Amino acid sequence: MAKAKRVTAGVLLIGDELLSGRTRDINLSEIAKFLAPLGVAVIECRVVPDEQDEIATAVNHLREKCDYVFTTGGIGPTHDDITADAIGAAFGQPVDVREDALAIIEEWYAKTKTPVTESRKRMARVPQDAVLINNPVTGAPGFQTGNVFTLAGVPKIARGMLEDVAHRIEGGEVTLSRTVATGGLREGDLADGLRELAAEYPDISIGSYPYFYENEAGEIVRGTNLVARSTDEARLDEVIGQLADLSRSVGGNPVIDPLDAK
Template sequence: MTDPTAAVLLIGDELLSGRTRDINLQQVAQYLEPLGIPVREARTVCDVQEEIVAAVNDLRAKYTYVFTTGGIGPTHDDITADAIAAAFGVGISEHPDAMRDMAARYAAMNTEFTAPRRRMARVPHGAILIANPVSGAPGFQTGNVFTLAGVPQIARAMLEDIGHRLETGAVIHKVTVRGKGLREGDLATRLGEIAKEFPAVGIGSYPWYGSIEDHGVALVARSPDKSALASVQTELETLARSLGADPEITT
């Protein structure tokens, strides 16, 4: 596999209401980028099973991998596991390995392994568990869909049990040329010319504005071709200097 792609499906009413700010998309994308697996699409859906099923089936048909976050906790609105099972047309029940590990963990904490907690051991039939070193309740892989917790700390920890399962693509190298005082309107024409001259390099322009004294543009170039990327870096530095900025470089 040379060009794997990924999508992220964020699940939860709390995200759509604005009550909770998502950072899982950023975490997943940053984890996958060094593996050469770009995230091509992200969606957010509510806690409605039909909506989750439709989104999962659409995304898993379009992309190599799908990562879902949220909805695998112990409460009534944690319906992601059931939705994944429905999307794949399989049953769902308590996984014996998950039950064993979770029972041992709660016993060690002198905490009752209640029915709501047992809900977190339910996974679609045929799914492979994803380890959760933070709180114990596992995620799971069903086909090309990886189902992670919504709590960012747990979702990030779960990713460590996923990397070895993925077929990687070409590693994307990146360089950022940051110019204080630059304005997009001044550099747009030349930036477009550079993009046409180097079609193998993706170039993005990202302005920031902190105050009148603190503003500018960060020019970010990405490519699997190190040689082309180096050439583009030189062009971007030259562009920044031509507009009176002293370029700051990060990779």
């Protein structure tokens, strides 16, 4: 039986506000979680400023490396919303107000009796051959150019646009993820055993994620979650058992797939 192709995605986060720390990104997490059940793994993320050349260069890098690319930000009505121009430059396509995109915007603004100014018309500027992506939140569409999906930067809007993307994705095998919670253990307690398991199961992604928090009694609670990922369910089950055994061997009380993992 032929092995299913691994399907990959890159994410490009655009905006000076992200690099300055003024805005905290959550789009990467939302996109990765949306793609995982479709059998698409995010393998790279970049953050670039509102500079056309920087955006175009990053887009070209990611679209050559990945099966799909998702960009967020820079498609609003203001002067620094230049993502459409950057995508056009990356693909060698002219960018202008598209009548189909403008019609959607005009319909949405008519509902609230808001004038469609020249600035708002900027949101209808898309590359010549792009296919529009529906925006159920505010109307102004995103667009797909080749294997690049251009979404809004506002998380709620970007997430809404993804609903019109799923049917355009040809995914691969779904990567499964399972967790062994090891309350009370630190990474140092598990490091040697994890190293041996990683060498024994090179086809399985094994990660350790320490946590600590203060409980109601004011005590610091520590622990480490061990996470294994694979497209092979049987191999994954085997590794999860090994991770639980490792926890027990160093004094832990493992909980497999806890509902409230920290």
